[in-house]
Amino acid sequence: MRAWKAAALLNLALVLGVGWGYLFWGLRTARLEQELAGARTTAVAGVERVWQISGVVRAVVPEINVLVITHEDIPGYMPAMTMGFRASSPKIHEAVAVGDAVRFTLQGVPPNVTITAIEKTR
Amino acid sequence: MIGLEILARWAHLALSVLLVGTAVSILLAGRSDRPTVLAWEARMLDACRALVVFAFVTGIAVLMLQTALLEGRHAAALEPVALRRVLLETRGGSVWLVRHGLLLLLGAFLAVPLDVRRRVDWRAARGETALLGAAALGVGAAAGHAAALPGALTAIAVDAVHALAAGAWVGGLLPLTLLLRRAASEDGADARPLAVLTARRFSRLALLCVVTLGASGTLASLTQVGSVAGLVGTTYGRLLLGKLALLAPILALAALNRRRHLPALGGEAARVGRPAMRRLAWFVGGEALLALTVLGFAAAMGFTPPAAHAEPDWPFGFRLSLEGLTDAPGRAARALAGSQVLVLGAVAVLTALVVRRWWLPLLGGALVLLAAGGVIALPPLAIDAYPTTYVRSSVPYQAASIVAGAARYGEHCARCHGATGAGDGPDGLRLPRPPADLRAPHTAQHTAGDLFWWITTGIPRAGMPAFGATLGVEERWDAINYVRARSAAQAARDMGPRVEPGRAWLVAPDFAYAVGPTPARTLREYRGRRIVLLTLYTLPGSRPRLAQLADLYGAVAALGVEVIAVPTDAASDALRRLGAAPRILFPVVTEGAADVVAAYRMLAAAAHVELLIDRQGYIRAISRGDGRADAEPNALLAEVQELNAERVLAPAPEEHVH
Numbered sequence: 001m002r003a004w005k006a007a008a009l010l011n012l013a014l015v016l017g018v019g020w021g022y023l024f025w026g027l028r029t030a031r032l033e034q035e036l037a038g039a040r041t042t043a044v045a046g047v048e049r050v051w052q053i054s055g056v057v058r059a060v061v062p063e064i065n066v067l068v069i070t071h072e073d074i075p076g077y078m079p080a081m082t083m084g085f086r087a088s089s090p091k092i093h094e095a096v097a098v099g100d101a102v103r104f105t106l107q108g109v110p111p112n113v114t115i116t117a118i119e120k121t122r
Numbered sequence: 123m124i125g126l127e128i129l130a131r132w133a134h135l136a137l138s139v140l141l142v143g144t145a146v147s148i149l150l151a152g153r154s155d156r157p158t159v160l161a162w163e164a165r166m167l168d169a170c171r172a173l174v175v176f177a178f179v180t181g182i183a184v185l186m187l188q189t190a191l192l193e194g195r196h197a198a199a200l201e202p203v204a205l206r207r208v209l210l211e212t213r214g215g216s217v218w219l220v221r222h223g224l225l226l227l228l229g230a231f232l233a234v235p236l237d238v239r240r241r242v243d244w245r246a247a248r249g250e251t252a253l254l255g256a257a258a259l260g261v262g263a264a265a266g267h268a269a270a271l272p273g274a275l276t277a278i279a280v281d282a283v284h285a286l287a288a289g290a291w292v293g294g295l296l297p298l299t300l301l302l303r304r305a306a307s308e309d310g311a312d313a314r315p316l317a318v319l320t321a322r323r324f325s326r327l328a329l330l331c332v333v334t335l336g337a338s339g340t341l342a343s344l345t346q347v348g349s350v351a352g353l354v355g356t357t358y359g360r361l362l363l364g365k366l367a368l369l370a371p372i373l374a375l376a377a378l379n380r381r382r383h384l385p386a387l388g389g390e391a392a393r394v395g396r397p398a399m400r401r402l403a404w405f406v407g408g409e410a411l412l413a414l415t416v417l418g419f420a421a422a423m424g425f426t427p428p429a430a431h432a433e434p435d436w437p438f439g440f441r442l443s444l445e446g447l448t449d450a451p452g453r454a455a456r457a458l459a460g461s462q463v464l465v466l467g468a469v470a471v472l473t474a475l476v477v478r479r480w481w482l483p484l485l486g487g488a489l490v491l492l493a494a495g496g497v498i499a500l501p502p503l504a505i506d507a508y509p510t511t512y513v514r515s516s517v518p519y520q521a522a523s524i525v526a527g528a529a530r531y532g533e534h535c536a537r538c539h540g541a542t543g544a545g546d547g548p549d550g551l552r553l554p555r556p557p558a559d560l561r562a563p564h565t566a567q568h569t570a571g572d573l574f575w576w577i578t579t580g581i582p583r584a585g586m587p588a589f590g591a592t593l594g595v596e597e598r599w600d601a602i603n604y605v606r607a608r609s610a611a612q613a614a615r616d617m618g619p620r621v622e623p624g625r626a627w628l629v630a631p632d633f634a635y636a637v638g639p640t641p642a643r644t645l646r647e648y649r650g651r652r653i654v655l656l657t658l659y660t661l662p663g664s665r666p667r668l669a670q671l672a673d674l675y676g677a678v679a680a681l682g683v684e685v686i687a688v689p690t691d692a693a694s695d696a697l698r699r700l701g702a703a704p705r706i707l708f709p710v711v712t713e714g715a716a717d718v719v720a721a722y723r724m725l726a727a728a729a730h731v732e733l734l735i736d737r738q739g740y741i742r743a744i745s746r747g748d749g750r751a752d753a754e755p756n757a758l759l760a761e762v763q764e765l766n767a768e769r770v771l772a773p774a775p776e777e778h779v780h
Contacts, residue, residue, distance in 0.1 A: 003236040004246035010231060011250070056638025056697060056712075059705040068707060070637045080640050082707050099698025101638045121639060 049113075051075070051106045054121065058082055060093050067093050067115060069102070077110050088114045096120060123196070124425075127187040132421040134180040136414050138259045141173040141228075142286070143293015145252035150294070150327065151301065151320045153244045158313035162301050167232065169297075170251060174229040177258075181222050188214065217265035221258045228254040259289050267346055267428050277345065284338040291331035292417065295410035298324050302403035306396050317399065318387045325380050332373070346428040351512030355434030358426045365419040368412060375409045434512045436571075441507035442500065445567045453502035460499020467491030508575035515570050517599035519606070519775075521633035521714075521721035527604025528720070530597050534589060543608045553585035560605050561612040573602045607631060611724040619732075619745035619757075621764045626740035629775040630656075630733070631721050635686070636713035638697065643709075645686075646739070649774055653683045653765055654735040655758070658719055660690045661699060664730045664749030672706045674755060681762045682737075684708065690729070692716040736765050738774045 055071030061084070070082040085106065087093050092115055096102055104118040144166050151159065186199035189208045198204040209215040231250060238244040260282040263269075268277035298321065304310045305317035343353075343362060353359035379402060386398035447454040470488030474481045517523050532541075538550035543560035550557040577598050580588030589598065614628050636642040648654050655678065659668055671678075671685055678685065685708035689696040692715035700706055711718065722733065728746035736742050743761055752758070 002240075003238050003243035006231075006234070006236060007246035007250040010227070011253075014227075054639040056640065058697070058707055060702060068705070070640055070709070072640045080643075082709070097698070098702040099695060099700070103639075 046109060048109050052103065053106055054103050057096050057098055057100045057102055059098060062093055065090060065093065074106065086114045088116045092118050127191065128422050128425055130180055130183040130187055131425060132418045134177060134184050135421045136417050137173050137177040137180060139289045139293040139417060140296065141170060141177060141255045141293065142252065142259050142289030144170050144173065144297045145248065145255045146290045147294040147297040147324065148248050149252055150323045151316060153241060154316050156312040156316065158304050158310045159316055162304050166297055171232045174225055174232060178222060178225050185218055213269060214265040217261060221261050224254055224258040228258065256286055256289065260286050266424055268342065271345060280338045280341050284335060284342065287331040287334040291328045292413040294324060295406050295413060299403050299407040299410060302399050302406065306399035306403060321384060321387060321402065325384055328376065346430055348430045351434035351436055352429030355436050355512060356429040356432040358423060358429040358432060361419050361423045361426060365416055368416050372409055372412045375405055379405050433514065435509050436507055436511045438507060440504040441511060442503040443505050444503065446503060446505045457499050457502045460495050463491055463498060464495030467495050508572060510571040510575045511569050513571040513574060515599045515602065517596050517603060519603055519629065519631050521631045521717040523600045523603045524607045524631055524721040525717045527600035530593060530601045531604050535601065543605065555584040561609055570602050573605065574598060577601060607721060607724055614725045614744065617744045619743050621734065621742045621761045623764060623768060626736060626738060626742060628741040630735045630739055630741045633718045634714050635711040635718065637709045638712055642713065648684060649739050650737055653737055653762060655683055655685045656722065656733040656735060657685060657687045658690050658722060658731040659687055659749060660729040666751040667730060667749045668706060669704045670751040670755055672704045674758065675708055677759060678762060681759065681766060683762050686711065688715045688718045690719050692719055734761055740775065
């Protein structure tokens with residue numbers, strides 16, 4: 001075989017090898033990483049979910065049946081923040097006062113979630 | 123063990139570099155049918171084959187030693203499981219596989235006898251050798267220090283270019299020597315024209331490579347070394363200095379070859395050309411040996427943590443700084459005069475390099491000027507320094523550390539330095555020299571490492587005892603953080619409630635806090651995202667102002683501000699005490715308040731204090747009051763708007779004091 005053909009074939013094989021490696025490993029890794037990032041941020045939509053969350057009551061708005069709570073991270077839904085939640089019944093906001101540390105059950109299909117149970121932790 | 127690994131890495135690097143250089147110099151010489159050149163080329167190809175084999179073998183040795191090092195056991199070097207793990211699960215392993223795959227390919231390519239009588243075949247065959255060798259050498263950069271940097275791709279490219287330039291230049295010196303020696307011999311006359319041509323081509327390529335090496339090396343060391351302290355005070359920096367020191371004679375030899383020996387090659391063969399060629403061969407050979415030694419330093423550097431990540435051990439008793447010149451007009455004048463002489467000397471050097479006549483006396487005069495300028499200008503700039511002068515604090519500048527440091531200060535330092543740091547402690551009066559006033563501005567001019575040295579070893583002539591044995595390392599840094607906070611508090615006395623445009627200097631100590639049972643957050647998390655209004659309040663006096671802030675919260679939040687309220691009594695039921703009305707929805711600290719109050723009350727001791735902290739983490743305004751509502755509620759919005767409108771001034775402060 002002519003030497004230039006051998007060199008060209010070798011280079012072609014190298015390029016193909018690198019390309020195949022990228023297609024096989026690189027693309028797959030990239031796709032997996034993208035999926036992972038997506039799964040971390042987006043909530044599972046359209047499915048009823050239940051969380052048990054800790055927090056502290058910051059305000060009670062009885063007229064609209066809302067509790068404002070500084071809460072910890074709600075996995076798959078929202079990070080830790082101060083946020084108003086509707087209570088499923090007036091009994092719930094009657095049970096707590098501003099400043100109470102609480103553990104509450106949040107239930108519903110995001111973003112329509114309500115507090116279905118609450119208890120003071122301290 | 124480590125010595126063995128450096129040796130193996132050196133051998134592997136040198137062999138890889140020689141491989142690239144040999145392949146490139148065959149290309150540089152070009153195809154020829156002169157018997158002497160053909161013999162040389164055949165020898166070089168044999169050398170390439172041997173180099174591939176040896177590079178592969180030393181590569182395996184490096185892999186085994188690296189495995190033993192990673193696993194922490196000598197025996198791991200021979201265990202297939204451990205080797206497999208290193209190869210498949212580490213970045214260095216993947217790069218090793220690629221590099222040695224390329225070497226195998228190159229070995230196979232060189233083993234096949236090819237017909238290269240035609241020019242295109244010759245070029246393809248020799249070019250392929252150089253290409254594969256260069257690829258195997260360049261890919262190595264992906265496993266070096268550069269790969270660990272943020273934005274690694276550019277850094278890796280820079281390192282790869284550095285390696286390839288070194289390969290073409292350093293690796294090409296020995297093949298060139300061999301060609302010149304053959305051509306200079308009695309019966310090598312047929313190769314002489316080609317040898318001269320190759321030497322000239324190589325000279326041009328080497329110049330290009332040296333410039334590339336300089337540029338890429340500078341770029342890499344800017345990130346990997348970063349500071350003078352890193353250069354002279356760490357192993358990595360000292361290896362780099364050693365490399366540069368060896369480079370000087372190499373470059374001198376190279377310049378000599380280029381200026382003297384290369385032009386002489388064109389002379390009449392018997393008396394001028396051949397002796398010149400033999401001399402050039404000797405000099406190039408010497409250059410090659412020195413350059414291969416430099417590779418040893420490079421191999422050791424690849425194995426040493428970069429200076430930017432190591433604690434520098436300052437080797438001199440002084441450092442140069444402009445800080446010694448403030449308040450000393452005589453010293454400043456001397457430094458200024460000296461610097462003028464230095465500039466004059468630099469101009470003279472440049473002139474000597476440009477002009478043809480009188481350049482030697484000019485250069486001599488220039489050197490005298492430079493030396494004189496240095497002697498005049500440098501002494502006033504020198505201030506005392508210690509081995510730990512540039513050491514970074516191992517404890518971040520945080521409220522908790524400041525509070526711990528205050529306790530250490532009270533126990534050990536206040537006796538002499540005084541409770542407020544004024545240097546008026548009762549025991550200080552008996553000392554040979556009065557204790558330093560820690561509140562004075564000069565305290566901030568010493569590096570934290572200077573303070574660390576004094577606390578650790580004491581200052582015998584001033585009667586300061588050493589605390590290295592009584593206080594742990596972290597306790598000493600705590601005390602330094604406290605002293606820094608004290609000095610900052612002294613300087614912050616004049617800071618008022620109005621933002622001073624363009625002046626960001628007062629670093630807000632970081633702190634961790636939590637609201638109720640929620641996870642802890644830190645002030646640092648707001649960096650680059652929100653302005654923070656840190657409010658230290660006292661009930662019941664602060665109630666009106668808190669109500670006003672609650673009312674304003676929507677507006678200030680829209681302007682990018684978070685309000686963090688901290689009860690000065692650090693009560694854990696602070697939320698309940700604030701009550702249900704008005705509705706306060708900003709964070710009220712229930713965990714970690716004590717440290718925040720203690721640290722920030724050093725800056726302002728009023729019952730109600732508001733500190734406006736910009737997005738870079740600097741305190742920009744402090745209002746001290748008793749908690750009454752501000753008569754002008756929009757005043758706060760105006761200050762926030764001032765911060766929102768300004769360009770970013772100072773870079774964000776580092777995590778540690780300096």
